Amino acid sequence: GEDVEQSLFLSVREGDSSVINCTYTDSSSTYLYWYKQEPGAGLQLLTYIFSNMDMKQDQRLTVLLNKKDKHLSLRIADTQTGDSAIYFCAERTAGNNRKLIWGLGTSLAVNP
Amino acid sequence: NAGVTQTPKFRILKIGQSMTLQCTQDMNHNYMYWYRQDPGMGLKLIYYSVGAGITDKGEVPNGYNVSRSTTEDFPLRLELAAPSQTSVYFCASSYSSTNYGYTFGSGTRLTVV
Numbered sequence: 001g002e003d004v005e006q007s008l009f010l011s012v013r014e015g016d017s018s019v020i021n022c023t024y025t026d027s028s029s030t031y032l033y034w035y036k037q038e039p040g041a042g043l044q045l046l047t048y049i050f051s052n053m054d055m056k057q058d059q060r061l062t063v064l065l066n067k068k069d070k071h072l073s074l075r076i077a078d079t080q081t082g083d084s085a086i087y088f089c090a091e092r093t094a095g096n097n098r099k100l101i102w103g104l105g106t107s108l109a110v111n112p
Numbered sequence: 113n114a115g116v117t118q119t120p121k122f123r124i125l126k127i128g129q130s131m132t133l134q135c136t137q138d139m140n141h142n143y144m145y146w147y148r149q150d151p152g153m154g155l156k157l158i159y160y161s162v163g164a165g166i167t168d169k170g171e172v173p174n175g176y177n178v179s180r181s182t183t184e185d186f187p188l189r190l191e192l193a194a195p196s197q198t199s200v201y202f203c204a205s206s207y208s209s210t211n212y213g214y215t216f217g218s219g220t221r222l223t224v225v
Contacts, residue, residue: 008152033213042116042202042216043155050211088154090213099145099170100214104154 002026006089006103013111018076020106022089025070032065033100034074035088043088046074076108084110114138118203118217125193125224133188133220135203143206144186145214146170146178148199155202161186193224 003025012018024032029051035043049056049063049072056063062075076083089103116137125131137144146158147170157170161180175197177189186205190197200221204214 031211031213035213042218043204043214044216045213048211048213092211092213099157099160102155104152 002091002093002101004089004091004101004103006087006106008104009107009109011109011111012079014079014081016079018074018079018083018108018110020074020076020087020089020108022072022074022103023070024072024089024091024101026091026093026101027067027070028094029070029091030094031092032063032072033088033090033092034061034063035090037086037088037105039085046087079108079110081110081112084108116203116205116215116217118201118220120220121218122221123223125190125222127193127195127224129193130189130191131193131222133190133201133203133222135186135188135217136184137186137203137205137215138184139205139215140183141205141207141215142183144180145204145206146176146186146188147202147204148172148197149202149219150199158188158201190222195224198222198224 033048034046060077064073086105088105090100119134142163145160147155156172159178161167203217
């Protein structure tokens with residue numbers, strides 16, 4: 001079946017790079033997404049990558065996709081305290097009425 | 113541009129009471145979704161709609177109902193509230209053809225006591 005897995009917690013020091021990992025099972029994934037949820041707020045789309053791409057960079061964010069291993073990662077360079085949040089990985093598969101399959105989220109703690 | 117608006121932001125219900133969580137979007141999105149988020153459990157899809165007049169069940173529809181009479185509005189109805197429905201509820205919307213994912217509302221925190 002369809003499944004998306006993420007580690008639940010990550011702690012980094014301010015200024016370091018953070019790498020949040022995600023694995024998925026459905027090889028028919030078309031798009032993969034990273035969302036950010038700050039405390040008490042809704043989810044905000046950070047970035048997305050099409051399944052025929054290996055990498056996408058957007059300012060401090062780098063998304064890497066290894067389609068063979070069904071592995072997605074989000075690297076945040078120069079992590080700041082404002083990056084502390086929960087990060088959700090989600091995949092959109094072919095068909096499926098545009099429903100996304102969600103990971104449980106990785107809670108990123110940035111320590112000064 | 114308001115995006116997706118949810119009301120109320122907070123609500124306390126007594127067991128057995130009913131309420132409607134409101135969701136409206138002004139982006140002319142045809143797809144809309146209701147999720148609940150419980151600590152450590154991620155997002156669970158309750159109901160979704162692919163257009164006005166069309167709704168379908170998600171993973172956890174029991175105890176909820178929806179309607180979609182207009183493109184803009186997608187209310188979620190709780191009948192006979194139970195403590196298990198204590199959660200944070202998120203509404204989201206998307207275009208059918210977009211690859212940009214969903215736009216989320218800011219959520220409704222519901223406590224059933």
